[in-house]
């Protein structure tokens with residue numbers, strides 16, 4: 001049963017997150033708004049490996065591929081407001097989020113994007129959302145820079161590069 005806060009609007013938080021940054025925000029919105037929570041999950045999860053994911057995502061983006069999703073929102077008509085959360089992938093909207101927009105009719109609903117990125121901003125994501133959900137009423141997106149896995153990996157590589165000579169040359 002959808003939560004109905006004072007004022008009568010019913011809100012859904014629908015989000016995609018691979019490494020967890022966007023999930024943290026989605027969980028907080030879910031608790032504090034409050035709103036129902038829906039995770040956008042591709043039927044086939046992306047690889048654990050960051051570089052493999054980047055390569056796969058870029059192939060998918062170029063091909064305009066929309067992956068199958070493991071689940072759909074069953075009672076979308078019950079919601080007036082959809083908070084739509086995702087990370088920026090390749091300066092754009094990740095394929096599973098485009099699949100979500102293709103599989104759900106957001107006509108007349110208020111959509112509030114919340115976006116995380118690794119420091120390079122929103123890219124073309126807002127115009128892609130508008131094109132994929134032309135009848136939704138978009139409100140201003142909120143976005144924030146969040147920890148990027150690539151940055152962490154580069155720092156770990158620096159540790160390893162420093163640690164290695166000592167390991168081989170005690």
Ligand SMILES: Cc1cc2nc3c(=O)[nH]c(=O)nc-3n(C[C@H](O)[C@H](O)[C@H](O)COP(=O)(O)O)c2cc1C
Nearest residue numbers: 017018019020021022087088090091116118119120
């Ligand atoms: C496949 C892939 C592509 C990415 N492309 C970009 C990008 O173009 N610009 C950017 O600022 N960050 C990029 N990032 C970093 C993510 O947007 C950032 O780490 C985000 O917070 C991850 O969210 P999540 O933990 O919810 O999955 C990319 C990450 C991945 C995995």
